Amino acid sequence: MKIINKKLSNKLLFFSVISVLIPILILSFVANDTIENILDNNARSCVETSMNTLNQLINVRTVEIGSICEYSTTTPGIINGILNRDEKELLLRIQNFKDTTNTDFIGIVDSNGHIITSTAGKDVQLGNIVTNMRSQGVETSFEIISDNAASKMNKNYKVEGVAGALSLVIVKPVYSDGKYIGSIVAVEILNNNYNIVDDVKRLTGDDASITFEDKRISTTIIRDGRRTVSLAVSNGIWSQVYSNQPYFGTTDVLGVQYLTAYYPIYDSNKKPVGMIVVGSPQTNAILAKNEARNRMILVALIGTILAVLISLITSKKITKPVEELKHATEEFGKGNYEYKSDIKTGDELEVLSNSFNSMAENVKNLMKTMDMDKAELAKLLSEVTTVMNNVSKGDFTARANENSKNNELQVAINKAVSNVAVLIKDLREEVTLLNKQVVKLEEQSSGAEETSSQVADAANQVATAASDQSAKVQDISDMIEEVYEGTKNSYKNAEETVKATSEISENSENGVKKVENAIKRMQTITNVIDDLGRSIQMLGEDGKKINEVTGLIKDIAEQTGLLALNASIEAARAGEAGKGFAVVASEIKALAEEIKKSVENINQTINGVHKRIDETVKLGNKGKDEVDKGVVAIDDVNNALLKINESVSGAVIKINGIKDNAKSSEINTEKVLKSAQDIAALSEEFAATAEELTASTEELSSIIEEMKHVSEEVGSVSNNISEKSSRFNI
Template sequence: MVKFKKISTKLIVLAIVVALVPVVISSGSSLSTLQNNMNSQMHETLVSDTNLIESMLNDEVASLNSLSKYPTKTSGMVNSIQDKDINGVKTRLIQLTEGSDVAYVAVTDKNGNFIASNTNDNLDASGIVNKLKNSGKDSGILKLSSTFMNGFPKYKIEGVSEGIGLASISEISDDGQVIGYLLMVRILNNNVELVDKIKSITGNEVTIFMDDIRISTSILKDGARFVGTKSSGDVYAETRAGNAYDGEANINNEDYVTIYEPLYDLDGKYIGMLFVGTPKSALTGLMNQLMIQTLIVSLLGLLISIGLAFFISKSISKPMALLKDGAEKFSKGDYSHRVEVNTHDETHDLAESFNEMADNVVKLNKTLDMDKAKLAELLEEVSSVMHGVAEGDLTGRMSNADDEKSLEYVINAGIISTGELITELKEEITILDNEVHKIRKELEDAKETSEQVSEAASQVATASSDQSIKLQDATDQLELTSQIAKDLYGNAEDTVQLNTEIEDNSQLGVKKVENAVVTMQKITNVIDNLGKSIEELGEESKKINEVTTLIKDIAEQTGLLALNASIEAARAGEAGKGFAVVASEIKSLAEEIQKSVEDINKTIVGINGKVTTTIKLGTTGREEVDKGVIAIDEVNNAFMQIKESVNRATAAVNNIKEDSKKASVSTDDALRNAQDIASISEEFTATAEEVTASTEELDRVISEIEQIAKKVVEVAERVEKSAERFKIE
């Protein structure tokens, strides 16, 4: 490490460092801040340029849309389509593309079917028309197929088959009726006018990508456009995910500060990227220039600081040299020398302090010469008093000890404090001796108590062991009782199950009896109805009997009439023969009717007899049915009593089941408690044995304490004898 001997050199170095450090820090901070500001400004510029590209692309789309609307309103175009003049339409389309950068113009009918285009091979682009129609937009950016791009060699890029273009459609109408569509396409592949125009405005490089391939760029390589090349995979993946890439990129072996923005078609589908960047070398050159300027300013500041440091060091080092010279003379015994400094600053104050110190030293020397004799007398008195203290005489005192700050007062106070300390020590030793004797007495009592505890612990251990054996026997009995309770609980469960089955069967029997009662009731009702019907039949048969009686009377009267007719026919002679035959037939018919009526009466009498018998049987059957109903009621009552008995039995068995379950649980609890008690008993036995061992250890400790107490007594006696030799009063 470099060491500087002169303060002037140190001041110069310090001034240089003090001047250099802020310059370096401020320069570094300024450069860092400037670089951050430049990076931030560059980022904002690139973002603004990216927005400008998107805006210009939208303007191009809008311009193309406006351009496509004009031809659709001309009568020539409308008439050519109406007349199906394809050559006329084609001629007009070719005229539209002359002098413009529109690559493709086509006309379709109202259904989107191709009619004509400006290309020689009549390239069909009706798919583009239909895509625009289906999207609901009349213009936008879209991806062009390889088939479409094959028709435009001017825009072909080696190794690239597809392309990106701006497309617009406009309706062709006649009297408000749509008769077709006009399509215009501007291809962006190799379209340098757009990127160069943006570069001329922003000053930054511009590139349009299809997916990850450059199709139009302002960047040159060997004088040619840097198209057909790919971006880095990281950039493509980031924009493909829908994010902008903001950072550095190496393009054509040169680093660029860049922004890549995703590019979407009119359906919102990713089709490529927009790039804006500026060479990093331009920023590096600017930063280097700023660093040089900063370095020059720092050097100028450093030179000025060094000049000021020399001036300041001289103004400080000169008074310091005078102070050094004065101190050297003073150290050599020249107490009359004084330092003269007129700087009116801290060095002036330091010189004044030095001169004052010299005056005080002169006064101190005079004082020391006067106090030498007094000091010799004081030392002799101190030696005498301290010699007495060494002999054990604490009654000696220093004279002239009134001043509390004097050595005499301090020595006397020390002797007095020592005497008081020895007195207190004697008293404490006496107290200690008494306490030690008490401890010995207590230790003897504790030893006796320990022996008693040991004997009691031994007895407890023996009792606990016996209790553990008895508890084990009780545990075995409880296990057997627990098993019996569990078996009883199982049998109770089986009995409950059987009672449940009996209850179900009795319930079924009750239902069957109730059904039988209902059936018997129905039979009773049928018999009653049958009796009523038979009684009604008897009444009707009586009515038939009355009718037959009437018919019999009519037959008798008819017979009388036939007899009278026969008499009258006999009187009439030949004229009444025919009437006589009729009268004879009527008489025969009356007789047959009368005979039939008699047969009917006999039959009715028989029926009436059978009806009477049937009524009696019905009454008898009804009485028997009533008896059957009574018997079934008695059976039903018996079943109900059986059911009630089963219910009571079930309840009783359930109580037995619950009681057996509780007994089982209680037995298990008792078994666990017995086992726990057995464990506790074993632990108690072990604890008693440990207590016995502990009391033995306690006896040993008490013995050791007794030995220590004896030694303490001996030490106290020796200390007391030593303290006795001090004379205090």
């Protein structure tokens, strides 16, 4: 007994500890996982913030240099210096720009990409980079500068194991009157340049690096007092970033775990040339995770100890009433039905104890009852056997004695026998009625068979008549269809005639419009001829005025000739002193003669113009008369076209009437054709129905035969039932 108690206690203890320990472990695991996720998310957020800060610092530096270069491209000194290739003036200005922006290099290139001047001399080769950036439409880019060029820009550029220098290059174009004449180029070498990464460290507390391909060229990570430039990143990380996929994850850097982010930086050809890197040391995060995990373990241990103590106390309270209940069942098993368990726990065990006590009391009463009823049970079985033997012989008048005290079985048996007797009596009556109905069914089947034969003959006659009617209706339908096709063609011809007549009407209306337009044009021509005549007359009057002017000029020329003659005479009188004047007088006389001849030519030309003007006026008047006659003729044509248009309009109205009548005939014919087709279809359906009726009557005859056969079998069966039921005594 004690062993069983210990087993039950151990089970309760085990399950109690498990029921407490599992939630504690689950809670600890969830809490630890949640804490780790929170720490990881916070670290990731910090790294993303640091990466954004690094990008912003690069953008700020780019804008700082680019804005100054942008401003410089608009200054007259730069523009004129490029146009005039004034190296001295340009060098003075870009040196000031370099000092202002604190960049490694400022240079001026012409439109072909050749260096005009720079802060590192003229032999720095950047033409390919500038040309490529302009062709790509890029003003800012990360580019690789050769060792030769980088050494002239910044003596401190060299990083061990790295060939060349990764640089931030800014190119701003210069225009003159909208034409590209050159560019300002600014270069910031990133090798050993710690300004940006130090600012990230100062602002966020996280480490930052810039790499040239997979080698660090600028970093805040310090080991043994020196920055770890030239330290390579993992090949797997560089391969992933080189394929344009940023990397985010935990990385071991010199034995320290960092949560890092690696983003690619591109040249003007969109090719990755390096990376910007930020990392947050995970030392504090790992310590926090370990501390949280240790606390969870401690909480689980304390919970387990408390669960064991609580389980021990609980198991004692449970096992004691179970022990009592077990003792009661042992007494019950021995036949001691008087023993009662005494459990007062106020829970299900007390209910179980009370149920056990009630069961023991019921079993005790049942045993007493069984001892008293053994004799009565033997008597009852004998009586039931007698009644059942009589019933099996067909005697349903046998009954059991219902006068005993416990007579439920006797009453049930008597009631069952009575119900079977009534059922057999009702069956006899139903069989008698069935025999009568079978006789009637045989008589009606014979009548139905004769009627079916008559219906079949009538259906055959109807089918023959329907077939003839269907053939005649089909012939009528074909004739109507021919009439319909003719009516349809008539409507189509009428429709085409209406269309042609409409076109004639439209053409006549267009002719009327064109004639009216021609009349307007003729009137316009008449007006133009009138205006031309008036202009020509005015031209004649102006010619007369020109004659008057030329006459005046001719008189002046004659007077000038006389004056020249007098001057020549006076010059001759003057002798040697008047020789020069004589020459002038001679020239004036010759000029007067030429003017006189020119005036005569002008007069002849004007006279000819007068004659042509008179002829033109006569021709204009004649043309005006002809135009007036043309207007009258066109007006007659217009009137004729108007009459034709009226006639065509009347014809259109009449032909439309014909078209409408043809359309109506077509519709009516189509309706008649459809009706004839419907009648033909109905005739065919009627013939088919008659044939189906014939087939149905044949099937009906077959069914009647089967019914007749079935009724004969039913009559035979009912006779057998009557004969057998008469054997029972009711």
